[in-house]
Amino acid sequence: MSAAPTPTESGVLRPSSGKALLIDGKRGSEEVLTEIAEKVRGLAGQGLKPGLAVILVGADPASQVYVGAKGKAAKAVGFHSVQHDLPATASEAEIIALIRQLNADPAIHGILLQLPLPGGADATRIIESIAPEKDVDGLHPINSGLLAIGNLSRALVPCTPAGSMILLEKAAAALGVKLEGAEAVVVGRSNLVGKPIAQLLLGRNATVTIAHSRTRDLPAVVGRADVLIAAVGRPEMIRGDWIKPGAIVIDVGINRISVPSHDPAAPAKTRLVGDVAFAECLDRAAAITPVPGGVGPMTIAMLMSNTLKAAIQIAGLKAAH
Amino acid sequence: MSAAPTPTESGVLRPSSGKALLIDGKRGSEEVLTEIAEKVRGLAGQGLKPGLAVILVGADPASQVYVGAKGKAAKAVGFHSVQHDLPATASEAEIIALIRQLNADPAIHGILLQLPLPGGADATRIIESIAPEKDVDGLHPINSGLLAIGNLSRALVPCTPAGSMILLEKAAAALGVKLEGAEAVVVGRSNLVGKPIAQLLLGRNATVTIAHSRTRDLPAVVGRADVLIAAVGRPEMIRGDWIKPGAIVIDVGINRISVPSHDPAAPAKTRLVGDVAFAECLDRAAAITPVPGGVGPMTIAMLMSNTLKAAIQIAGLKAAH
Secondary structure: OOOOOOHHHHOOEEEOOOOOEEEOHHHHHHHHHHHHHHHHHHHHOOOOOOEEEEEEEOOOHHHHHHHHHHHHHHHHOOOEEEEEEEOOOOOHHHHHHHHHHHHOOOOOOEEEEOOOOHHHOOOHHHHHHOOHHHOOOOOOHHHHHHHHOOOOOOOOOOHHHHHHHHHHHHHHHHHOOOOOOOEEEEEOOOOOOHHHHHHHHHHOOOEEEEEOOOOOOHHHHHOOOOEEEEOOOOOOOEOHHHOOOOOEEEEOOOEEEEEOOOOOOOOOEEEEEOOEOHHHHOOOOOEEOOOOOOOHHHHHHHHHHHHHHHHHHHHHHHHHO | OOOOOOHHHHOOEEEOOOOOEEEOHHHHHHHHHHHHHHHHHHHHOOOOOOEEEEEEEOOOHHHHHHHHHHHHHHHHOOOEEEEEEEOOOOOHHHHHHHHHHHHOOOOOOEEEEOOOOHHHOOOHHHHHHOOHHHOOOOOOHHHHHHHHOOOOOOOOOOHHHHHHHHHHHHHHHHHOOOOOOOEEEEEOOOOOOHHHHHHHHHHOOOEEEEEOOOOOOHHHHHOOOOEEEEOOOOOOOEOHHHOOOOOEEEEOOOEEEEEOOOOOOOOOEEEEEOOEOHHHHOOOOOEEOOOOOOOHHHHHHHHHHHHHHHHHHHHHHHHHO
């Protein structure tokens, strides 16, 4: 009954120098966080304060930055936020003992183990020790299974795929593109990103193709996509002339590349690029996420969203018993 | 190093009246069951006898036939086999109490709840009460999740998808077709068949498209398939001229249709057909499963295969503790 929203009304789309609209993940993330903060204020009246525990094993500088950002975001939306630092030498049994304690802690609704573990240790058994209803990273096999069987009301979905879908849905709504029946191509089949996004797209009734390193004619497969999700982790691998004109492009890749300098004495510079050759796509895509500033900022927002969902579900479960 | 097998050597392929080879599920099933019976004889020497418990709620005649066939197959391969009949009036709590007893029974390695439940009751909580390592139907969310994350050594995979893959692999090997990089199209996205098959095809490095009722141009999508899996449950919906010449076609559908009679006084006759218009495909496909006699017979064989796998895994787990 209402008119289709124009791109400027969507809040997250803005014009680029080419034809494509840019999907602004920073704005999208702020919208999600604002909404969560409002809900947290509402829950406070019911005596519920969502709690997030982040576990950092070792002292990897990048991991410290990520964990710090997660704790800061949790406090900003009004969550109870705790961080547990374990030494790099912590054994699997010690990490699991801490998780069991957090599983039983009624003030904690979300448990996040910062990955990777030091030395690339296998995290499978540790992740499976997290109570599935507190697994806000969505990595426990039960959450993978609930997503696979389409039980989205119960599943805790991995954060990057969930954030990608929000940006996609905003772009599709603003452009008047229907996801139902659209040809969606996901390039990359990781358990963290590619496979969960394929499940989410299927849940929105898209025709979904999963392509990967063994795909024979990747440009042709990408060229079929009304909706393209790039999640391969290879800088600018997907070229502009592969893209179907009018496609929506969600670029999940965040790759740091070195920038050539004319001054050999200058310190080496780097910059972030996606899996898609962004500049080449601006004349062909209808909308595209930039890197940085696209999917990246959505991930922490979705971690907060999962923690809120976990808190509400756990409280509901308690109320039902 | 060895020559490629000819179709006749594969044991399950035989010529049809058209160009396509027929993939014989009855032969495929016998091969699997023979192999299982051999392994069971070997395990007996180690004191391990796989045990399968089948639970039938109510007295639906079709379900009684299926349950009877499963028990018979279990005994034929040398399993311990028990059947538990509960009245149609059994409560969820009563069914779960029986399952808990079977979960704890060391003589039982596989628990199968015959579906559907009487009156179409929701089986979600009951299925989740089955110990995941005894869930030989592969319906527990943990098994869906292990399949989704590609942990095929641990996952118990639903029987019909697993059986379909065996026939596909036999056909591909005999024809010299590589699944890696092949365009595979799965029509249908049920949790029982379509979605698990898509995961299995991805595990074999195919480029996988999942199509369904909302797919816009199904004939065009089907026409891309080097490997076509039809799992929609609509009689002969997929027509011969949709099929890419040389494709391998696995028809999972088993649909009973009425056969028109010239004699209006004669009793109504029915016959079984697949989701694919079989006769139309014989000149285009390289290989196709007939209905009946294709995927159908594989399902019970894979139930036995899952029970054997469960028994070995449970015994291994015990030995490790």
